[in-house]
Amino acid sequence: MSDEWKAPASGADDERSWKLLEKALLASVQEQRRSRRWGIFFKLLVFIYLFGALIVFSPALNLGSSAGRAESHTALIEIRGLIADKEAASADNVVGALRKAFEDPKTKGVILRINSPGGSPVQSGYIYDEIRRLRGLHKDIKLYAVIADAGASGAYYIASAADEIYADKASLVGSIGVTAASFGFVDLMEKLGVERRVYTAGEHKAFLDPFLPQKEDEVRFWQGVLETTHRQFIDSVRRGRGDRLKESPELFSGLVWSGEQALQLGLVDSLGSSSYVAREIIGAEEMVDYTVQESPIDRFAKKLGTGVVEQLSLWMGLQGAQLR
Known part of the structure; x- marks a missing residue:
């Protein structure tokens, strides 16, 4: 149950x-x-x-532009840091900003605010040529270069294309020269017992290799390249500054001067800041920034990009000539 x-x-x-x-x-x-x-x-x-x-x-929005403004203004463009391709002060960025500034009917004058030690002679040359072209097209708009902490080498190359150059009395100005630096690791490799093997088609394809002994004829050749670039730099400065330069043996030697000394040498026209130039020289105190701005995504990507590799190649002297 x-x-x-x-x-x-x-x-x-x-x-x-x-x-x-x-x-x-x-x-x-x-x-x-x-x-x-x-x-x-x-x-x-x-x-x-x-x-x-x-x-x-997003820089594409250009929120700092003068769209909708009724009054005239001073256009401001920054050249900050190394002048090089893919950098903030690349020719693409600066030239694009210059064109927008000159083409804006409300622009009364343009200020190129410079704080740079220099960089690529090619990028500097692109910007220099475009400044002179735009000045020729827009004769009623003057461009003023204002040097902050430093306007040296390639940065001064660009500044010399301006109608006038201003600086602070303590700014670093000049450094009209060309440099290309490297290291030699030959003796170190011998001590470590490391053999360098390079296979080339072309007698001088591996010239200036830091792991191979220098050859006198190749050093002379490279010196000629630097001197040619230096001569181009000097010619551009003379073309831009004209008879305002006080010629001296040291002027194009690569030395750098304070703003006060540069004024005496004719490298700058006067002492003053960007706000002073906008207010007293151009007569439009309000400044509108046309500088190309990086987006947050671009800045983040750049930090995770090839920065380490680029710095390593620069340290090893694997970059081209630099205006510094």
């Missing part, structure tokens, strides 16, 4: 267990669905935030 009584009870227990299990599974599925919904919601929220940040900070 007891066995007959237990059988149905066991069936009822099984049914209850299955129902409990079913409820637990349903509850688990519902919880997973809720978690997925919240996950999607937060991901969407982050996406909207990042998209909004890109829109707000």
Whole structure:
């Protein structure tokens, strides 16, 4: 009798267990669905935030432009840091900003605010040529170079294309010269027992290799390249500054002077800041910044990019000539 009584009870227990299990599974599925919904919601929220940040900070919007302004203004363009391709002070960035500034009908004058030790002679030359071209097209708009902490070498190359150059009395100005530096590891490799093997097609293809002994004819050749670049630099400065330069044997030697000394040498026209030039010389105190700005994404990508490799190649002397 007891066995007959237990059988149905066991069936009822099984049914209850299955129902409990079913409820637990349903509850688990519902919880997973809720978690997925919240996950999607937060991901969407982050996406909207990042998209909004890109829109707000995107240089394409040019939020600092003079669109909608009724009054004339002074256009400001910054040249800051190393003048080189892919840098903030690349020719692409500076030339693009210059064109926008000159083509804006509300621009009364342009200030090129410079704080740079120099860089690529090619990039500097591009900017120099474009300044002279734009000055020829827009004769009623003058361009003033204002040197802050430093306007040396390639930066001064660019400044010399301006109508006038201003600086602070303590600014570093000049350094009209060309340099290309490297190291020699030949003796070190011999001590370490390391053999350099280079295979080339062309007698001088591996010239100035820091791991091979120098050859006198190749050193003379490279010196000729530097002197040619130096002569181009000097010719451009003379073309831009004209008879304002006080010629001296040291003027184009690569030396750098304070702003006060540069004034005496004719390297600058006067002492003054950007705000002084905008207010007193151009006559439009309000300044509108036309400098190309990097987006936050660009800045982040650059930090994770090839910066280490570029610095290593620069340290090893594997870059070209530099106006410094």
